Amino acid sequence: MSAPATAARARTGLEALFAPRGIAVVGASATPGKLGAVMAEALSSYDAPLALVNPRAEGMHPGLGAAAAALEAPLDLAVLCVPAAVTAATLREAAAAGVQAALVCAGGFAEVGGPGVQHQQDVAEVLGETGIRLLGPNTSGFFVPRLGLRASFVPGVSSIAPGRIGVVSSSGGVNHAVSFRLQQAGVGVSLGVGLGAGIDVTAPDVIDHLAADRHTAVIALHIETVADGPRMMEAIRRASAVKPVVALVIGKNDVAEFAQSHTGALATSWRTSRSVLRQCGAVLVGDETELVDAAVALSRTRIPAHPDPGVGLITGQAGPGLIVADQLAGADVTVPRLTGATVSALSQLLPPLTFQANPVDTGRPGPEFPEVVRAVAADPGIQAVGLYGILEPVVDLPAAVEEAGLAGTPALIAVDGPPEGTAAAVAAGAQRGLPVVTGPTALARGLAALVRDARAQHGLGRAAVAAPPISAGTGPWDEAEAKDLFEAAGIPVPARARAGTREAARAAFRSLRTPVAVKLVDAAVLHKTEIGGVHLGIATEAQLDEALVTLDRAGAKEYLLEEMAPSGIDLVVGARRDPVFGPVVLLGLGGTAAEALADVALRAAPLSAGATGSMIDELAGKALLRGWRGGPSVDVDQLTHVLAALGATLTADPGIAEIEINPLRLTADGLVALDAVIVATEVPTEEE
């Protein structure tokens, strides 16, 4: 499915937007403070011909045709500072003048309803006819500091330095906020883009562009909505193979009404977006400060693909080191105990007052510090090193790390001190190719990002599990049919028999091991227990007869008799169709409490081999699957098979909308599907 990178580059073709040979500002103005004046001023620092267009302003071009004719270079980009109502017409004029890309800052399109909807349709029509690429509408623009190209009406961006981090944001405001925050952190930006409404140029387009951009070392994403799930997944999968992708997804909590007014409805859930993007290789973060911490850490170094990289933590002060260690443990980052040989080497270097087994507490770093760093990095369990120190004149962490000569082991440094001191440390790190952040939390978050990136790469590098596709019928499914389907797919189900009459039920009862469960079979009934349609622990024919009478009263047409499973831990697994990302599979814990807590892990189908283990890791109640209080541990291969089979079923059969096995019980004998619902896709009624 994935196209070669060169094809992607050709298809996105965003050079006209992000490195134009000539620019025109339409609606330029000479009145200070007006958008058309601010934009013209901002673009004047870019080293390419600039044309100002305004038919009513003296000394400006009357139209784009005249501007193109006058310009000494191809007019690639038109920056539109005009209202929504005239945007479509202006774009048509631009295309006629040879313009290949446009930036539209104005709002007033579909997001406001009314005439705005028509304006947007008009614009879409022009795009379709002319092939012109459009960034926006409703954005504050973009900037490429390396080129001095600033298509933004925020004057402060002129001070943002060139750097290695590409910022792609749903929102013009967040693009600026994140870029300024990177500047505060002492690092620069390769490209900063606010997509706005994103009716043409979308996040996957820019991700493709940045994946191929040799000035960009890491991609930082801010995502409010995903318009085209498969395209986004493909772009992140492809980009993360060549450079790290860090993503902040908005909408954990209910902010739908406000979000709708901004960039539109949230078609999929926060949880689904995060899970799927992570699965494609992105490192997920929780807020814009963590986005910055992670991007800075990943902008200089990357741990090679690894299932569980070990981090060595070296700290000059125990208290801040304890904060880092606490957060690393919370982020599920392994800080392994160092080998005896390493500990022994460290004990020669450090005073006996400190903790040395990892974290390594050095006390105030002394001349032996580079040797300490070298010893920790050389430990076989260590794939990356984190260093913390309060700035003192006698201590220069970047120099010490350079002196240590880490031979490829990634390192992240954090300092605390006066602002001028931390800025100097960041600059010293940059000279040596070392990322430097401020404070214990930034160190922990940066290290966690390095580890998550390596884990994601490892997961993607493994071959996908081939699950047997399941042949399925159409129309509604009852429980007995569902279990036949599962059995065919190798999903364990209890021994059982279907019976249409009481006599057949009695015969079935004699063939099964008691006690049995006796249930009503009816595809139309989703919650059998609530109408008295389930009877458990039936051990005698007398009890069976009593149960059958009750089932008949509940409207049973058929019965299902089933051997009862041993006790165990109840899980819920399922598959459904996400409107954005297609078939997704879910794993959660059973029971009302787990349901209320929404303790569920989710992945897009098909699953890679490592996916099941990482899904279990995501569950807050994962301990229950791993021998809780001497109980059974889940067989990951068996669970992988169940999940892959569910995903494969939805992929193979468009007639199935949703499958839920609830509970899938974890017993000492393995997994067994005790109850299941299969929902058929609604088929539109045919008109006669």
Next chain:
Amino acid sequence: MSAPATAARARTGLEALFAPRGIAVVGASATPGKLGAVMAEALSSYDAPLALVNPRAEGMHPGLGAAAAALEAPLDLAVLCVPAAVTAATLREAAAAGVQAALVCAGGFAEVGGPGVQHQQDVAEVLGETGIRLLGPNTSGFFVPRLGLRASFVPGVSSIAPGRIGVVSSSGGVNHAVSFRLQQAGVGVSLGVGLGAGIDVTAPDVIDHLAADRHTAVIALHIETVADGPRMMEAIRRASAVKPVVALVIGKNDVAEFAQSHTGALATSWRTSRSVLRQCGAVLVGDETELVDAAVALSRTRIPAHPDPGVGLITGQAGPGLIVADQLAGADVTVPRLTGATVSALSQLLPPLTFQANPVDTGRPGPEFPEVVRAVAADPGIQAVGLYGILEPVVDLPAAVEEAGLAGTPALIAVDGPPEGTAAAVAAGAQRGLPVVTGPTALARGLAALVRDARAQHGLGRAAVAAPPISAGTGPWDEAEAKDLFEAAGIPVPARARAGTREAARAAFRSLRTPVAVKLVDAAVLHKTEIGGVHLGIATEAQLDEALVTLDRAGAKEYLLEEMAPSGIDLVVGARRDPVFGPVVLLGLGGTAAEALADVALRAAPLSAGATGSMIDELAGKALLRGWRGGPSVDVDQLTHVLAALGATLTADPGIAEIEINPLRLTADGLVALDAVIVATEVPTEEE
């Protein structure tokens, strides 16, 4: 129990430490870089006489007696730059010379074991005999920027500005890290203290000192261990009545081995410490960056005590505003829809393109901005206002807020922009008494801190619930005794009967409504179900007889027969003695999954009236208690009574170590305690 503030001030008596009239550095040195030289240099900027003591150094005093005699002011403070082995002797010499307080930076005491334990005992003995106060050992000191007093060997602290935030940290390193971070945020520090081992001066001492310090507006705490729980609770309760207290507690995850090497064992749990400190009025935060965000917000303004303050959020850019709104929702902060009158007023001020119902998206702030702020702040549902804007020359948020004239409604401003721009905005805010932070996340965290502080104050202002003390026996308890106890305390229990013989059991069965549960009664058996000691759904005498036979085989001496409760949601409640904080009560959800998730809320006894509601709010699965899927909602008064009764029982009866009701079932008829364990305190065997 709580002493008047003046008494506390007299008792802590830390003026000799934090505002000494004269200082001596013992172990002073002329060799640059040595601790004794760095400390002497750091203290030279303080405006009080300074004596350098070193018998082996030319031009220095040979001892503390000579130094005191030579000094033109009382020698209040001795700063010891000497090894652990000679610390006790030096302290004794200091006390003889009239010194009232000492700072001991060295490590090498009890935390390293061996001879260090003896050194610490020697020091404790001198403190006991002389009454001299000691900060440390094993700390990098403290600083009072307002006085130019810097007893720290980190030279960078000389650039930390005077300010309104008092920092009290378990760790010298974290004291510096947090203070530098406050400096990065553009605000200053009133006092920064690292307690180190804290063998004499502890966090409650410094909290008492800061509560009475008119230069301190907010207290920022970093806590690794709590040595004296009741004293800490008292100090925070008293301080938070007069100024906000923000607390970061370390140890969420397992870092015990490293922590032990630093400041000692974690006697209580992270969860317990957080719950109890919150209950005493502190605002709890998750990392050092949030500590700074919260302290900055609370350093200029405080929402008056309120059960649920509403926040008005005004943003110049929708994208960052959405990040703030998402995080506020996640932090359980109410962002209420504005009244029709306010929305109507805003619609006159703002273009129709934006969302105005709260959050209020203004677009780029224009001249109408102060009026927008005034309208939002005047809304009856709004108790605080948050403002976000990307810096542009045309926008000055602090000036606009001042112009709005908020008449006491607290406001917090966040900006994003180039470093020099944000620094100017922070300074402009400070001139107007307005807190200014950087970025959406800092705004959300600051607003959440304002809201949590107001809620905590509200909770403390309400009268405590008086629970009936329960008279209890001694020795081990069986389930029947426990239920009798609960019944006496007004905790609902099922109708039941205790029977010593099968005949008595049959008689009891006839007196109860069927079906019943029949259980083994034995105080020595904690987990009856696991040995076949529980039989449910007994509806006939034949079934009863069968059950009694099985119970006899399981070793039953007595039986408990009990009417079965209707189905519902199972909770777990309990009370136990925390080694640091004394009696605490717990509330959680029942079932294996909830147990594995550790979804539990906890408070110290006695409970205030609002505590139960806030405990429910803390549960991840709180929806289950509030009419989940049409089921029953908990009666908060009834649950309060149950929890208060459990806490009162432990307070009243030292013979009970622990009570657990599991499950406490929430049914349509209210709560009912279905099973319970009471653990008696172990009584030491008397020697004959």
